[in-house]
Amino acid sequence: MKKLNPLFAGLLFLVSLPAAAEIKVFACEPEWAALVQELGGDKVSVFTATTARQDPHHIEARPSLIARLRRADLLVCTGAELEIGWLPVVLRQSGNSAVQPGRPGYFEAANHVQKLEIPARLDRAEGDVHASGNPHIQTDPRNIGAVAAALVRRLAEIEPAGANYFQTRHRDFAQRWDAAIRRWEQQAARLRGARIVVQHKGFPYLESWLGLRQVAALEPKPGMEPTSGHLVEVLEKLQREPAQMILRAAYSDDRASEWLAERAKIPAVVLPFTVGGTDQAKDLFSLFDDTVQRLLGAMP
Amino acid sequence: MHKLIFMTALMLAATAAAAEPAAEYEQRVRELEQRVRQLESGSAPSAAGRGTPAAPNAFNPAISVVLNARYAAFERDPATHALPGFALGPDVGPGERGLSLGESELVFDANIDPNFYGSLTLALAPAGRETEVDLEEAYIQTLTLPHGLTVKAGRFNSRIGYLNESHPHADDFADRPLPYRAMLANSAGDEGVYADDGVQLRWVAPTELFLELGTELFRGQSFPAGGAAHRGKGAYTAFMHVGGDIGANHAWRLGVSHLNTDAENRATGDETTPDLFTGSSTLNGVDFIWKWAPDGNPRARYFKLQAEYFTRDEDGTFDPASRGTPLAYDGKQKGWYTQAVYQFMPRWRAGLRIDRLKADPVDAGLAGTALDNQGHDPKRTSAMLDFSHSEFSRLRLQFNRDESRALVKDNQWYLQYVMSLGAHGAHSF
Known part of the structure; x- marks a missing residue:
C-alpha cells in the first residue's frame, strides 16, 4: 500500500471535518443580529450588515457585504422592501446558493408579522411607499416575539442537531420577553x-x-x-x-x-x-x- | 359583511389553533386582534382585495423605466469633434447641440426559477425622425452554483473596469470619461461601455477581504473588437477585484482588468468610407474607488473618489478611408480619469473630473489619419452640480472645458434630467 503523503493527509483531514459547528448568520439589521444571538447562543456567529447609525434603506452594496454573504449559512433581514436598494445586488453577486430567496437560508422577518400601513394606492407620488406595508416592524416588541418563534424553527431546520438547544433557548427568551412586554406596557401606560x-x-x-x-x-x-x-x-x-x-x-x-x-x-x-x-x-x-x-x- | 366573514374566519382559526402549542396560539390571537382593530378603524384594505392581482400578471418581472433628456450648449460644432490619435466610431462625441432626448431605458428583471435570474434592458434612442431600439443587455445568470461561482450568459456589459458594468444613467456626470469614450463601445456603437454577446464566469473567494476573479468570452463584434473574429469568439477578458471597509466610514474597491480582442475590418470614422483595422487590440486597466460617509450613512453627506487608468496596444493593419491600401500599424495609447463627488447636504452633490488621453506618434504613412496624434494629448476638465428631489429624480448642470481636439478649445454646458419610474432598482457599489 502506498504511503499517504502527510501534507495530503492533513488536507484530507481538514476537508473531512464536519462543517463548522457554528451557523454563520448575515443579519441585515442589528435587531435581528441581537435576536439570532439570543436564540442561537454559542451555536451561531453573527455578522451585522448595518449599524444603528445607518438607514437600512440607504446602504451601498459594498464589497465587504458581498464577501460576508458569500460565507453565510443564513441571512436574516427585515424584508418588505426595506433592503431593496442593495440586498438584491449583494445576493446576486455573492455566489452563495444557500441564502438565495426561497432557500431555507433566506429569512425575512416581516413575513411573520401583521404589517401596518399597507398602501391602498401604490403611487410614487406618495413617496417611497412599500407595497407590502411599512417595513419598520421592530419598534413593537410583540413583533420581535413573533419573529423569534419563526426564526427558531428556521435555525432548527438549518442545524437539526441543534434543534433542542435552540428551542430551549427560545422558551427561555419568550418567557423573559413576554414578562418584559408586560412591564413596558405598565410603565408606558x-x-x-x-x-x-x-x-x-x-x-x-x-x-x-x-x-x-x-x-x-x-x-x-x-x-x-x-x-x-x-x-x-x-x-x-x-x-x-x-x-x-x-x-x-x-x-x-x-x-x-x-x-x-x-x-x-x-x-x-x-x-x-x-x-x-x-x-x-x-x-x-x-x-x-x-x-x-x-x-x-x-x-x- | 366584513365582520361576518371575519368572525367565521376567527372561529375556524380558533378551532384549528386549539391543536397548536400555546405560544403559536397566542401569536395568532394577537395577529387577529390587530386585524380586528384595523378592520374597525377601516384603515386596512379588505383581505380579498389586496395582494391578489389577476393571476397571470402576478408573475410580471420588475419593470423600470429611465427617462432622460438634456439641453447642450457647445462653443464648437460637435460634428468637428475628434480625439487625435484614436480611431473612433461614427456615433462617438459630445452629442447634439440644443434640446434632445437621451436614450430611454426599459429594464425588465426577475428570477426565472430557483436557479436562474434574468434581465433585459432595451434602449429607445431617437435617431433623426426614426426611433432606434437597441438591445443593450439580455442575459441570464445562475444563482445556485456551488463554491461561490456564478455564470452569466447572453448580452451584457463586461465587468472590466469600474464604470463599464453600470449604465450611463447611473453615472455622476452627463458623459462618460474620455478613456471610455475613446476605447470602448457596445454592439450598437454607443460610446463608453463594452458590451457584447458572450458568457462570464465569476468566482467570489470565501475570505473576509472581498476578492473576486472572473473571465468572459465574447463574440467580438463590439469596439475595440470587430467582425466577430475566430468564428464568433473574438474577444476575452479577465478581471480581479478586491475590496473592503476601513472602519464604518470608509469602503474601497481596487480592480485590474484585461481585454483581449481580435478585429477583422473594424470600421471607424465616417460611415460611407470608414477606416478599417484588422489585427489585435489589447487593453489593460486598473480601477479604484473609495467612498466615505459619516458612520457609513450616506443619506446626508458622502464623498467618493474614483480613478481608472487604461493602456491599449494595437497591432495589425490600418486601411484609411477603405482605400484598399492597408498600412502596418503597431501603436500604444493610454488614458486615465479621476473624479470626486461630494454630497455636501441632503439632495445636493458637486463633482469634479479630470480626463486625459495620450497616443503614440505614428509612421509617416499614417500621418493625417485618425491615428495621427497631431502632437496633441486630448484632455478635459469637468465640473457638475446636481440636485435629487428624491432618490428617483435628478437634475444636473455640467460644464466641460474640453481640449479633445488639437489647437481648439471648447466650452460645453449640459443641463439634464435623469429620472426613473417603476420598480425600485438596486445599484452596485
Whole structure:
C-alpha cells in the first residue's frame, strides 16, 4: 500500500471535518443580529450588515457585504422592501446558493408579522411607499416575539442537531420577553393617547403598541428630505393641534427636528430604533427599556 | 359583511389553533386582534382585495423605466469633434447641440426559477425622425452554483473596469470619461461601455477581504473588437477585484482588468468610407474607488473618489478611408480619469473630473489619419452640480472645458434630467 503523503493527509483531514459547528448568520439589521444571538447562543456567529447609525434603506452594496454573504449559512433581514436598494445586488453577486430567496437560508422577518400601513394606492407620488406595508416592524416588541418563534424553527431546520438547544433557548427568551412586554406596557401606560410628530414614518408599530397618535411627519412624503416649506406647514399645524414630542431615529439627520422643536417648544426625542442606537440600547431588552424611558422623559 | 366573514374566519382559526402549542396560539390571537382593530378603524384594505392581482400578471418581472433628456450648449460644432490619435466610431462625441432626448431605458428583471435570474434592458434612442431600439443587455445568470461561482450568459456589459458594468444613467456626470469614450463601445456603437454577446464566469473567494476573479468570452463584434473574429469568439477578458471597509466610514474597491480582442475590418470614422483595422487590440486597466460617509450613512453627506487608468496596444493593419491600401500599424495609447463627488447636504452633490488621453506618434504613412496624434494629448476638465428631489429624480448642470481636439478649445454646458419610474432598482457599489 502506498504511503499517504502527510501534507495530503492533513488536507484530507481538514476537508473531512464536519462543517463548522457554528451557523454563520448575515443579519441585515442589528435587531435581528441581537435576536439570532439570543436564540442561537454559542451555536451561531453573527455578522451585522448595518449599524444603528445607518438607514437600512440607504446602504451601498459594498464589497465587504458581498464577501460576508458569500460565507453565510443564513441571512436574516427585515424584508418588505426595506433592503431593496442593495440586498438584491449583494445576493446576486455573492455566489452563495444557500441564502438565495426561497432557500431555507433566506429569512425575512416581516413575513411573520401583521404589517401596518399597507398602501391602498401604490403611487410614487406618495413617496417611497412599500407595497407590502411599512417595513419598520421592530419598534413593537410583540413583533420581535413573533419573529423569534419563526426564526427558531428556521435555525432548527438549518442545524437539526441543534434543534433542542435552540428551542430551549427560545422558551427561555419568550418567557423573559413576554414578562418584559408586560412591564413596558405598565410603565408606558401614561403614554397612551400622546400626540407625536415623527421625522420619517418609521414608528407605526410603536404607535400601535403604545397607543401614540401621530399628528405629522417632517418628511413631506416617505423617503423625501424635509423641506423648509413643509416644516413651516407642520409648525402651523402644531399651533392648531399641539403635540407632545418629535421622534426621530438615531440615524436621522437632526436639523429638521431640532429646528421644529425649538419653535414649537416641544422636545425632540432620539429613539434608538434598533440595538446600538443609543449607549443604553445594548441588547433587545435594553432597547425597549431605553425607548420607553426616553418617551416617558419627554412627556410633560 | 366584513365582520361576518371575519368572525367565521376567527372561529375556524380558533378551532384549528386549539391543536397548536400555546405560544403559536397566542401569536395568532394577537395577529387577529390587530386585524380586528384595523378592520374597525377601516384603515386596512379588505383581505380579498389586496395582494391578489389577476393571476397571470402576478408573475410580471420588475419593470423600470429611465427617462432622460438634456439641453447642450457647445462653443464648437460637435460634428468637428475628434480625439487625435484614436480611431473612433461614427456615433462617438459630445452629442447634439440644443434640446434632445437621451436614450430611454426599459429594464425588465426577475428570477426565472430557483436557479436562474434574468434581465433585459432595451434602449429607445431617437435617431433623426426614426426611433432606434437597441438591445443593450439580455442575459441570464445562475444563482445556485456551488463554491461561490456564478455564470452569466447572453448580452451584457463586461465587468472590466469600474464604470463599464453600470449604465450611463447611473453615472455622476452627463458623459462618460474620455478613456471610455475613446476605447470602448457596445454592439450598437454607443460610446463608453463594452458590451457584447458572450458568457462570464465569476468566482467570489470565501475570505473576509472581498476578492473576486472572473473571465468572459465574447463574440467580438463590439469596439475595440470587430467582425466577430475566430468564428464568433473574438474577444476575452479577465478581471480581479478586491475590496473592503476601513472602519464604518470608509469602503474601497481596487480592480485590474484585461481585454483581449481580435478585429477583422473594424470600421471607424465616417460611415460611407470608414477606416478599417484588422489585427489585435489589447487593453489593460486598473480601477479604484473609495467612498466615505459619516458612520457609513450616506443619506446626508458622502464623498467618493474614483480613478481608472487604461493602456491599449494595437497591432495589425490600418486601411484609411477603405482605400484598399492597408498600412502596418503597431501603436500604444493610454488614458486615465479621476473624479470626486461630494454630497455636501441632503439632495445636493458637486463633482469634479479630470480626463486625459495620450497616443503614440505614428509612421509617416499614417500621418493625417485618425491615428495621427497631431502632437496633441486630448484632455478635459469637468465640473457638475446636481440636485435629487428624491432618490428617483435628478437634475444636473455640467460644464466641460474640453481640449479633445488639437489647437481648439471648447466650452460645453449640459443641463439634464435623469429620472426613473417603476420598480425600485438596486445599484452596485
